[in-house]
Amino acid sequence: MNKLFYYVKSFMLWELLKGMALTGRYMFARSITVHFPEEKTPQSFRFRGLHAQRRYANGEERCIGCKLCEAVCPALAIHIETEERDDGTRRTTRYDIDLVKCIFCGFCEEACPVDAIVETRIFEYHGEKRGDLYYTKEMLLAVGDKYEAQIAKDRADDSAYR
């Protein structure tokens, strides 16, 4: 009996019709394609994109050169050199993140005691040469300066869940 039912189903192309029905349903459903870059998907305030170095409101860089981010980085993407500044504080003379190595795990951000290194919502950056993705301290600070308002808002939103 089962065998007979199987033959009937095969000759009537039942599976094909079932598949085509699904396709047909999507022909009339609302499209979910995002037309990037004209359209963008919503992002969480915890989005981990391009890194930035932040400053305090008075313009002082936040980073104190404690090197915890360098120590915690699982991809060894961060390289820091520090020295004593004239005012007796430790400051970085070099703070590089190799974005080619970075796996965007966000550990650096978690380790930072002063919220200096953060990951922003930016993901649409590119480099034409390999070296373009080697971000130095100046580049990171520039990112921070440009997006400070958004960065600060994201930290504030996230703080409720910590």
Next chain:
Amino acid sequence: MINIEIDGKHLEVENGSTVIEAAHDAGIYIPHFCYHKKLSIAANCRMCLVQVEKAPKPLPACATPVAEGMKVFTASEQAVKAQKGVMEFLLINHPLDCPICDQGGECELQDLAVGYGGSASRYKEEKRVVLPKDIGPLVSAEEMSRCINCTRCVRFGIEIGGQMELGQAFRGEHAEIMSFVSGTVNSELSGNMIDLCPVGALTSKPFRYKARTWELSRRKSVSPHDSLGSNLAVQVKDNRVMRVLPIENEAINECWISDRDRYSYEGLNTSDRLTKPMLKQGGQWQEVEWQVALEYVANGLRQIKSGAGAEQIGALATGGSTLEEMYLLQKLLRGLGSHNVDFRLRQADFSADGKQAGVPWLGTSVAELNKADRFLIVGSFLRKDHPLLAARIRSAVKHGAQANIIHSADDDLLMKISNKSIVAPSAMVASLAEILQALATEKKVAVDNSVQPLLQGVAASATAQAIAKSLASGERGVILLGNFAQQHPQAAQLQLLAQNIAALGNAKFGFLGEAANSVGGYLAQAVPGASGLNAAAMLAQPRKAYLLLNVEAELDTQNSQQAIAAMQAADMVVCMSAYKHQGVEYADVMLPISPFTETSGTFINTEGCVQSFKGTVKPLGETRPAWKVLRVLGNLLKVQGFEFDSSEAVRDEALNGVDVLSKLNNSLQGLTVQTVSTTGGLQRVADVPIYASDAIVRHSAPLQATQDAMAPCALMHSDEMKKLGVKSGDLVKVNVGQGSAKIKVSADDTLPDGVVRVAAGHAATAGLGAMFGSVTVERV
């Protein structure tokens, strides 16, 4: 021995030891801050509180002596509660900003706070603030708010360093560590306070904020700066030496190192490092390839050998060169047919050569110095020349030993000196003879015939008798000849007298080795032997070619003016050096060789301990290890037996499998004694300041910023200054031999009459003649 129980473990411990010692010996850790095994007990941090059965309250383990049947619980509820309470109190005033602190990652407080601290602070009130202090160029006291008042630094100063340069002032909440008396910490051992400080209050100034402890790799090395051979941990990041710490070795440096060993690394990467071989052509220095430079040297040596004879070639090495370097240098010279090789650059009297039964050494082990009960220290700037040996002798004196000194300067040795005889250099032999005379009378025995000529007409003074009495009353006496005695123009006579005093007084007798490889130099045969010229003769009878290994001729020799003249007269001077130094004026070739951090090698310390080490970083630029340079030079000159492929192979050939200790012997036989008539007038007393002892130290900026590295003055007794009509601070012209120098004069009433103390080894006095002998001082 008594029986106790710690955490249920039955232990048999020494009577009189403390609970913390017993626990640590048994491998049970008790948290602590103020306790340190080398320092006295303060019991002021209270971190080591433990529960003791039948005791109503927790007791501090560091200050509680063990008692029969004692039951101790280090991790019971009561003990842990007490320890956590103490930690909370300690953290009340301690800043909680570990990421900023330079000690972060190697901080005892940070480590223990993980186990005993709360996750959040309950303290909401204001924290105590202690103002930062400037205590000198080596130790940073910028963060004194971090201090937990354990007083380890204070106790170190008093007990090991010998002087209380840091102290705790005020009481209670206002208590703070500060320097007083001088304002800065000038001890030659001050860096150890940084290691002792359990928090980030005292940190290394040159290293401050340069790197974090977890970034550094730790490599073993041996100090090249003094004859103790302190064990070092060289910490390296990115192929650069970042700092140097001690490695504990109870037999040698205990857990300390001197500031010279600790901070000399700052001289390793200075801009005046020589990084490419250089040739002088037509009066102009040119950087060349190694091949070119070495072939130039080989050709030059070949020409001089065939033209003027091999004996016109001389080689000088510093005592801080490794065994391998010195061995290959002498092998090269001997292969060329010359025996003119020496490393005893500051020695003036070579009459003991050939009469010495073996290699001169300390005469006892370093650790035995702590147990000696009588010392006679002849001619030594002990604290500055041998900072850690001085600390050992200081510790012996503290435990009841008597120290007697004979010297030409009365520097404060920071220990109780029982008797001292401060005489002009020319009177040192007589002064020692007096002691021998007095000791012979005391013991009622006759002195050996060989020294009889020195005793003629000698009448023992009261001081000499007191020293003789002191030596005679001891059981474990040690007689030590310091650097000054070894550089003395009658060094062999001093040695002979000391040997006889030691024989009469049943004491040990030895030399405080002048440099890291003073023993190694002899074992490497870097001495001329019967047919060669020694260091002094090589400079007095100028040679046509000189090979200089690590030597800066004007700073590292007995007679700087003669050395410069000899170098300038030579046809070819080859400087193998890590630095571009004054040598550029007289050298023809500068070959960049590696300092101790960049080469493998061996130092044999003054007690005969053979310590080999490996390079810790790659050679800078085109610098090469000197043993490789000498090996290639040997190959180019076709000298036999230069097929070495490692420094270990060189060492094994140099030591030839013999037991080093069997070669050490201070005995001097068959010396013909000639009494020297002294001329009147002023005599020079020359010390080599602690931070002028070798090239690396001289290039270390933090060390050069210390008080010990101040430009040398002409120090004189104020009576002598009155005769001259000068006062302290005046500029005077000092003439020694044919050289002169204009330096400031300063009064030092501890100096004997008729002497002027002018340091050697410094650029300001580099043109002067011999380190001993007559000197004239003129007003300018």
